Amino acid sequence: MMPARRAAAPRQYRLAGVRMPDPVDVPTDSEKGFPLLRLTRETCTLGDLVVEEETGELLSLLVDENRQFGRLVSYGLVPKQKVLLCGPPGTGKTMTARALSCTLGRPLAHVSFDAVMSSFLGQTSTNLRKIFDFLENGEYVALFDEFDIVGKKRDDELEHGEIKRVVNNFMQMVDAYSGRSLLVATTNHEHMLDTALWRRFDEIVMYGLPDxxxxxxxxxxxxxxxxxxxxxxxxxxxxxxxxxxxxxxxxxxxxxxxxxxxxxxxxxxxxxxxxxxxxxxxxxxxxxxxxxxxxxxxx
The missing domain is CATH 1.10.8.60 (Helicase, Ruva Protein; domain 3)
Structure with missing residues (x-):
């Protein structure tokens, strides 16, 4: 009889100068033991971004809302915590997430979709559940980069049933999310996203080529x-x-x-x-x- 496979030890990170336990155990894929996200301490701020004035004001307000989370809640209000950044490659979407992380003084949790997507039936949804559980137990800026990988249209005839189940589960997790982390999703292909995903986000920011x-x-x-x-x-x-x-x-x-x-x-x-x-x-x-x-x- 084959010996039982041992569960992979949690991946630990030590980061100085950010508000999180030290070290931090990040979730891992049960199949291969790969970390499902990586934590970094960013140094660029919102002031380093070159964006349209309206976009800059929107991002500043997003920071203020999340800094004063408790004050808003005391008035029966909830800060915007689910943000979708759309636009062509190289227009500043990922850098925006890094700047939000630094400006808020939180670590950036960069979700690794190459590890999240599993060949085992049902494992991808399990991996996503681990990520959301992790984010709800801390204060991070979570970057779901190029997240159209898991947000594709469910009526796409080229996609198999597992992807459609993942999209459904992802939407349910976004709906149920109640943590303090700021969720930032980016996509270069907004036309590929399931239309039901759009209303799950509190804010949608469109990026274009610089004028x-x-x-x-x-x-x-x-x-x-x-x-x-x-x-x-x-x-x-x-x-x-x-x-x-x-x-x-x-x-x-x-x-x-x-x-x-x-x-x-x-x-x-x-x-x-x-x-x-x-x-x-x-x-x-x-x-x-x-x-x-x-x-x-x-x-």
């Missing part, structure tokens, strides 16, 4: 990490990056700064217009490759 003003702020922010040699010509950079995401612009700036540091002979490297121009060309080539793959044309 000219936002692109200018992004370049000024990221290129400010080094001193400059020569005029950067921010207006020209803004004009040449229409259609770029915030992540695209961050990558351009990081590549330019990296090149400046590597070629600089002094202890105080300077980023030049040539560095930025080189990084822009490299990013454009990268975008063409990605778009070609998406169109089926290959690299």
């Amino acid at each position: 000219a003003r936002a692109r200018g702020l992004l370049f000024a922010k990221y290129l400010g990490a080094l001193r400059k040699s020569g005029e950067m010509g921010i207006a020209g950079l803004v004009a040449s990056t229409e259609g770029y995401s915030a992540a695209d612009i961050a990558q351009v700036c990081e590549n330019a700064l990296r090149r400046a540091v590597l070629r600089g002979a002094s202890q105080s490297p300077r980023v030049s217009p040539d560095d930025v121009s080189w990084a822009l060309c490299a990013q454009q080539r990268r975008r063409e490759v990605v778009e070609g793959i998406g169109d089926g044309r290959g690299p």
Whole structure:
């Protein structure tokens, strides 16, 4: 007779400077013993985000509501705790969750869907139940990144019965949730979500590609990490990056700064217009490759 399989020991995390027990046992998958989420201490705040004014005000109000949870409850009100962030890749959805975590002084609980989704019938729903139980027993900002994996339309003919059961169970868990953690779900494919999921969220925030003003702020922010040699010509950079995401612009700036540091002979490297121009060309080539793959044309 085969010996009984021992349950995996809880995964423990030690994080300094955040409000949670030390160490913390995170839930694990019974099948393989993988942790179902990871805990991190974030350093970016809402002030680091470059978003539309309306979005910034909405996020600030969300923070205030969760900071003054008890006061709202004393008046028979409940703060918004279930938030859905929608929009194209690279527009700041994940960074928003990180900023909320830091601003609230809570650890970020990043749900690992590759571990949550199980090949065993019923195990995925069990994993989700473990995650919600964990979140209800603490104060976290929980990030369900690209959660359309478990939020797909139940009438999708390509999905099998297990996925449909998972969607139903997920909605029931969101409805029944009563903890203090802030739940943040993100998706690049809002059109794939089951329509019944939308009303489960207290707030829905749409993210788009940055406009000219936002692109200018992004370049000024990221290129400010080094001193400059020569005029950067921010207006020209803004004009040449229409259609770029915030992540695209961050990558351009990081590549330019990296090149400046590597070629600089002094202890105080300077980023030049040539560095930025080189990084822009490299990013454009990268975008063409990605778009070609998406169109089926290959690299």
